[in-house]
Amino acid sequence: MVCEQLIDLLVIGAGPAGLAAAIAAKEEGISSLLVLEREKEPGGILRQCIHNGFGLHRFSEELTGPEYAARDIARAHELEIPIECDTTVLSVSPDRQVTCVSPKHGFRRFSAKAIILAMGCRERPRGALCTPGTRCAGIYSAGTAQRFVNLEGYMPGKRVVILGSGDIGLIMARRMTLQGAKVLACVEIMPYSSGLNRNIVQCLDDYGIPLYLSHTVTEIRGRDRLEGITVSEVDSNRNPIPGSEIRFDCDTLLLSCGLIPENELSQGAGVEISPLTSGAVVRETFETSVPGIFACGNVLHVHDLVDHVSNESFKAGRAAAAYIRSASSAETDTADVWKVQDGAGVRGTVPQMISKHPSSDVDLMFRPSAVFRNASAVVECDGVEILRKKSLIFTPGEMAVLTLKKALLDTLSGSCIEVRMEGGSSRG
Amino acid sequence: MDKVITCINCPVGCRMTVTLSDHGEFVSVTGNTCPRGAKYAEQECTLPLRMITAVLPVAGSDTPLSVKTSSPVPKEMIAEIMEELSRVSISTPISAGQVILPNILNTGADLVATRSLL
Numbered sequence: 001m002v003c004e005q006l007i008d009l010l011v012i013g014a015g016p017a018g019l020a021a022a023i024a025a026k027e028e029g030i031s032s033l034l035v036l037e038r039e040k041e042p043g044g045i046l047r048q049c050i051h052n053g054f055g056l057h058r059f060s061e062e063l064t065g066p067e068y069a070a071r072d073i074a075r076a077h078e079l080e081i082p083i084e085c086d087t088t089v090l091s092v093s094p095d096r097q098v099t100c101v102s103p104k105h106g107f108r109r110f111s112a113k114a115i116i117l118a119m120g121c122r123e124r125p126r127g128a129l130c131t132p133g134t135r136c137a138g139i140y141s142a143g144t145a146q147r148f149v150n151l152e153g154y155m156p157g158k159r160v161v162i163l164g165s166g167d168i169g170l171i172m173a174r175r176m177t178l179q180g181a182k183v184l185a186c187v188e189i190m191p192y193s194s195g196l197n198r199n200i201v202q203c204l205d206d207y208g209i210p211l212y213l214s215h216t217v218t219e220i221r222g223r224d225r226l227e228g229i230t231v232s233e234v235d236s237n238r239n240p241i242p243g244s245e246i247r248f249d250c251d252t253l254l255l256s257c258g259l260i261p262e263n264e265l266s267q268g269a270g271v272e273i274s275p276l277t278s279g280a281v282v283r284e285t286f287e288t289s290v291p292g293i294f295a296c297g298n299v300l301h302v303h304d305l306v307d308h309v310s311n312e313s314f315k316a317g318r319a320a321a322a323y324i325r326s327a328s329s330a331e332t333d334t335a336d337v338w339k340v341q342d343g344a345g346v347r348g349t350v351p352q353m354i355s356k357h358p359s360s361d362v363d364l365m366f367r368p369s370a371v372f373r374n375a376s377a378v379v380e381c382d383g384v385e386i387l388r389k390k391s392l393i394f395t396p397g398e399m400a401v402l403t404l405k406k407a408l409l410d411t412l413s414g415s416c417i418e419v420r421m422e423g424g425s426s427r428g
Numbered sequence: 429m430d431k432v433i434t435c436i437n438c439p440v441g442c443r444m445t446v447t448l449s450d451h452g453e454f455v456s457v458t459g460n461t462c463p464r465g466a467k468y469a470e471q472e473c474t475l476p477l478r479m480i481t482a483v484l485p486v487a488g489s490d491t492p493l494s495v496k497t498s499s500p501v502p503k504e505m506i507a508e509i510m511e512e513l514s515r516v517s518i519s520t521p522i523s524a525g526q527v528i529l530p531n532i533l534n535t536g537a538d539l540v541a542t543r544s545l546l
Contacts, residue, residue, distance in 0.1 A: 047543075050481050050482070050483060050494035050496075050542065051481045052479050052481055052496060062479075064481055064494065064496055064542040066494050066524070066542045066543040067524065067542050067543075070524060070543070070544075149483065150483050150492070150494065151491060151492070152490070152491070152492075153483065153485055153490070153491070153492040178480075178482060178506075178510055179482075196436075196439070197434055197435065197436045197438075197439065197441035198436035200434070201433075201434055201436050202436070202478060205434075206478070206503065206506075392440045392461065393438075393439050393440045395439050397439070398439050
């Protein structure tokens with residue numbers, strides 16, 4: 001019989017989201033709390049992101065990933081927040097029972113007043129991409145290669161092609177080059193890259209690595225180890241165009257084809273998941289459909305900037321502290337909330353619900369479904385415009401944030417808030 | 429002589445055309461939307477600079493040490509600097525912020541540890 005430990009707040013994950021949430025909750029006076037982390041150290045994915053560019057919004061300086069993480073870890077230590085590493089959470093139940101296992105403590109069961117889900121996300125694997133060809137060695141997700149090179153000191157290969165031009169793929173093109181590999185090409189199925197311009201210039205152009213837009217991998221060759229791949233141009237329906245094949249001899253293929261929130265534990269707890277974000281459906285407090293269970297960071301929706309993750313997670317931590325103090329959720333009556341909807345050109349707005357008397361300003365976060373130039377993002381409440389933000393460009397690669405002031409929300413009624421794109425040119 | 433470069437300051441990514449003199453000196457730029465673009469174009473055509481981050485193997489540690497240059501260094505020196513880094517030999521303990529290699533190849537930039545290895 002395993003005895004159950006009672007605790008006020010359990011945070012699952014000690015990456016930037018979990019650390020910020022725990023810091024905020026502790027600062028709000030929650031002293032009975034514990035952070036559980038699967039890896040041997042806190043810091044999450046930042047540990048392997050050794051490049052710089054993190055923290056420009058939050059600290060007004062460019063830090064490397066380990067440096068950014070170290071600041072939150074130092075603050076957590078200062079606040080004496082217990083972080084247990086090497087601990088894998090096995091299950092979370094709707095009544096907030098959590099089971100976990102670690103070499104040090106074995107199997108344990110907790111009963112928490114509130115839980116913050118901060119498990120982050122995973123890379124889309126080869127199986128989900130349906131690339132044809134053999135199942136040989138030498139094919140890795142870009143993040144796996146990043147871990148090998150930056151944390152474990154192994155080089156995964158010598159001649160490399162990268163499929164997908166997201167930021168992780170671009171960053172790895174430069175890392176592999178600097179560590180002595182030859183990166184032959186970066187291949188992107190879309191007609192544009194979802195990576196930052198800065199990364200295209202400084203990770204590809206600087207090293208003369210060609211970027212093939214509207215191209216994809218159509219053959220993988222090799223019996224034991226990867227020997228080569230074929231890349232083909234695709235038409236506007238993303239179908240390969242016969243005759244456009246380019247062959248590359250390479251021993252390594254890195255996949256940088258999108259991130260998916262890691263919600264197996266959330267689903268076990270009965271948390272409602274949005275098909276658009278692949279993360280929990282939340283209110284402005286980041287409370288999920290299960291009372292007392294909150295979600296923040298990349299497990300909720302995939303972010304581009306860690307600064308946004310931290311900002312969101314501080315709010316989730318404060319909201320969880322308020323929940324613990326009052327032992328109740330916000331209003332559940334549908335008359336007391338606005339439902340947030342995606343309008344034309346908008347995908348995956350978070351939060352999906354806003355209570356009619358929020359305790360502070362509410363950030364609406366979303367991605368445009370295409371590139372919009374010289375356009376506006378418009379927020380309407382039951383068809384009446386309440387906010388407009390103009391920009392030279394909105395792109396799917398950059399999450400847009402619109403802040404709804406509490407003072408504005410307090411004057412509104414109605415039942416539905418909608419975000420949509422207006423004007424400007426768009427391309428798919 | 430004209431040269432086309434992409435601005436990296438924001439997601440707009442202006443394609444800018446820079447006019448260079450016969451000696452390769454910056455003369456003027458068109459295609460930028462804001463002053464940041466013009467400044468970047470001039471810097472990029474005069475003395476392009478880059479931060480370098482890398483990992484170094486460490487005696488006594490399974491985990492390599494992540495490092496950075498304390499300030500941006502000339503882009504054309506990246507390969508040379510990486511070569512210099514490959515000759516560095518270090519062992520634990522190392523604390524974050526520690527200077528691993530001062531004034532790398534007289535660039536004025538130090539090589540600094542970005543994590544601790546105890």
